[in-house]
Amino acid sequence: MSRLFVTGRSGFVGQHLEMALAASDWQLIETAKFDLLEPASLDAALAETCPDAVIHLAGQTFVPEAFRDPQRTFEVNLLGTLNLLQALKRCGFSGTFLYVSSGDVYGRVDESDMPIAESLRVKPRNPYAVSKVSAELLCQQWGYTESWRVLIARPFNHIGSGQSESFLVADMARQLVRIKRGLQAPVLNVGDVDVTRDFLDVRDVVRAYVLMLEKGQAGEVYNLCSGIERSVRDVIVDMAHSSGLEVALEQDPARLRKAEQRRVVGCSEKLQKQTGWKPGADFSETLLSVLGDWEAREES
Numbered sequence: 001m002s003r004l005f006v007t008g009r010s011g012f013v014g015q016h017l018e019m020a021l022a023a024s025d026w027q028l029i030e031t032a033k034f035d036l037l038e039p040a041s042l043d044a045a046l047a048e049t050c051p052d053a054v055i056h057l058a059g060q061t062f063v064p065e066a067f068r069d070p071q072r073t074f075e076v077n078l079l080g081t082l083n084l085l086q087a088l089k090r091c092g093f094s095g096t097f098l099y100v101s102s103g104d105v106y107g108r109v110d111e112s113d114m115p116i117a118e119s120l121r122v123k124p125r126n127p128y129a130v131s132k133v134s135a136e137l138l139c140q141q142w143g144y145t146e147s148w149r150v151l152i153a154r155p156f157n158h159i160g161s162g163q164s165e166s167f168l169v170a171d172m173a174r175q176l177v178r179i180k181r182g183l184q185a186p187v188l189n190v191g192d193v194d195v196t197r198d199f200l201d202v203r204d205v206v207r208a209y210v211l212m213l214e215k216g217q218a219g220e221v222y223n224l225c226s227g228i229e230r231s232v233r234d235v236i237v238d239m240a241h242s243s244g245l246e247v248a249l250e251q252d253p254a255r256l257r258k259a260e261q262r263r264v265v266g267c268s269e270k271l272q273k274q275t276g277w278k279p280g281a282d283f284s285e286t287l288l289s290v291l292g293d294w295e296a297r298e299e300s
Helices: 012-021 041-044 063-068 071-088 129-144 170-181 202-215 232-242 269-275 283-299
Strands: 002-007 026-028 054-055 096-100 151-154 187-189 221-224 248-249
Touching: 002 012, 002 129, 012 202, 026 129, 041 071, 041 232, 054 071, 054 202, 063 071, 063 129, 071 129, 096 129, 096 202, 129 151, 151 202, 170 187, 170 283, 187 232, 202 221, 202 269, 221 269, 232 283
Parallel strands: 002 026, 002 054, 054 096, 096 151, 151 221, 187 248
Antiparallel strands: none
């Protein structure tokens, strides 16, 4: 079996990836805990086994936090990536490196440029997105100079069980569960809900990562998205309906994000053609899985 090293295993996506790998031909390398900002800990993690492939998931992913502390965001997302690349080189790595970036790197996109394809010039509008573009370029440079097979994934919004309440759909599910249990008035505190987003089930996301390792082309960038534009308001209303609740939406100024893109819909045609991937999860079932997850969390 091919040996796979994954950063960010304990995170939202990492936990789903670990489950997906259980039925694959990849052997997940077990390591001691490491810190991307501590090169010695990376060397220790890679000391016993040099991987055949790497999926670099770990990072600071919350945009408001990036505005609050841009330096820390760059340290983790850019310097941490450099530390990882250097540690891999020291252990003799020469395989496939998949860097997980973000669809947020495209910034504000004109409606005439939708659906968003990989050929569109990136225009990052927040520190998080800038850090991801910077790390993309760094990884690609290492692909050129070290002759590694480097791939870049740009996932759009993805949702599912286990996601932090810092993210929109998880937070709405948490609030709905609290309302249902009488712990909160029937009012959802929201940000700007009159925008659209391209949502994807996290299980489709991790399946795409595995296929990219196996079939993706070196040096290429791949959008990872559903290709379906959904209104955030409609998503929230659907979740409330699934919960059997009538709720009001109340905008909280603290939840409004700078440089907000009004519409988002991506194109994953390149990924589909080159790897055979297609989104498979039913969106209604995805929302139910998020609600069920928060029902379980609130019980514990």
